[in-house]
Amino acid sequence: MPVTVLRPDAKGRVGLDSLTRLLRQRYGGQPISGYAAEITADGTIVLRPRVEVDAEQAATLVLTTRDRDVFLDALAKPARPAAPLRAAAKRHGKNIARS
Amino acid sequence: MKLVVRRLDAHADRDRFDCGVAPLDEWLKRQAGQAERKRLASVWIATTPDDSASIVGYYSLAPWQIAFEECPPAVSKKLPRYPVAVTLVARLAVARAAQGRGVGAELLVDAVFRAHSASETVPVQAVVVHAKDETAANWYKRHGFVSFSDRPLHLFLTMETIGALKHPPG
Numbered sequence: 001m002p003v004t005v006l007r008p009d010a011k012g013r014v015g016l017d018s019l020t021r022l023l024r025q026r027y028g029g030q031p032i033s034g035y036a037a038e039i040t041a042d043g044t045i046v047l048r049p050r051v052e053v054d055a056e057q058a059a060t061l062v063l064t065t066r067d068r069d070v071f072l073d074a075l076a077k078p079a080r081p082a083a084p085l086r087a088a089a090k091r092h093g094k095n096i097a098r099s
Numbered sequence: 100m101k102l103v104v105r106r107l108d109a110h111a112d113r114d115r116f117d118c119g120v121a122p123l124d125e126w127l128k129r130q131a132g133q134a135e136r137k138r139l140a141s142v143w144i145a146t147t148p149d150d151s152a153s154i155v156g157y158y159s160l161a162p163w164q165i166a167f168e169e170c171p172p173a174v175s176k177k178l179p180r181y182p183v184a185v186t187l188v189a190r191l192a193v194a195r196a197a198q199g200r201g202v203g204a205e206l207l208v209d210a211v212f213r214a215h216s217a218s219e220t221v222p223v224q225a226v227v228v229h230a231k232d233e234t235a236a237n238w239y240k241r242h243g244f245v246s247f248s249d250r251p252l253h254l255f256l257t258m259e260t261i262g263a264l265k266h267p268p269g
Binding site: 005038044046048059060061062063064065066067068070071072074075076078079080081082084085086087088089090091092093095096097098099 | 100101102103104105122125129130145148161162163164165166167168169170174177182183185201204205207208209212224225227241242243245247248249250253255257259260261263264265
């Protein structure tokens with residue numbers, strides 16, 4: 001699902017014609033109710049799939065009973081870190097500094 | 100590749116970041132600053148030591164929780180807290196120019212270390228990721244993340260497992 005970005009001109013304006021043209025190109029013939037529009041601080045209009053926005057804002061993952069049991073089993077019996085993660089941790093120690 | 104990881108700031112050149120996945124590029128350019136200002140997420144960027152403006156990769160961390168469709172008393176009694184607090188690695192991306200050099204895995208380690216350190220102060224049980232597709236999910240699985248059967252693009256790693264890795268000082 002595409003993300004649509006419409007940037008303002010030097011005066012911070014977004015033309016209605018360009019917005020209409022872009023919407024027609026991207027979404028012509030299909031409903032746009034599945035998209036959420038956001039205007040950022042610099043005036044840019046961002047249209048994103050609503051499911052993505054909802055997932056971010058929900059902040060809760062609801063698990064089925066089957067997945068609940070997977071999760072609780074892992075908490076009860078934590079696995080040893082996988083070899084690729086251990087190797088990456090070793091590289092991290094050599095390559096990454098924090099500031 | 101030597102990198103320095105720091106919190107997103109005004110000095111970072113977000114406009115030139117290109118990881119090849121438009122939503123990840125656009126989020127960094129257009130929404131990461133807002134996410135920081137609204138305290139929805141913390142955003143961490145990696146640069147090289149000699150160019151502190153060009154972003155080589157980034158990740159973001161956000162508070163999240165896990166609830167269950169069914170949580171009988173026998174289950175909730177075993178939990179320290181319900182819903183279960185977790186940390187979400189909301190996004191992780193590496194610039195095209197640095198891809199294929201293990202930077203993504205090192206940033207993943209940095210993210211889980213940071214989440215683990217924070218959990219020493221405000222405890223959470225696990226780190227959760229939301230993979231963008233099956234390929235990404237398989238990459239997380241290779242690094243030990245466990246996927247949920249009914250939500251295969253959501254994966255997690257317990258804090259205990261992260262704690263068993265050798266952490267950087269501080």
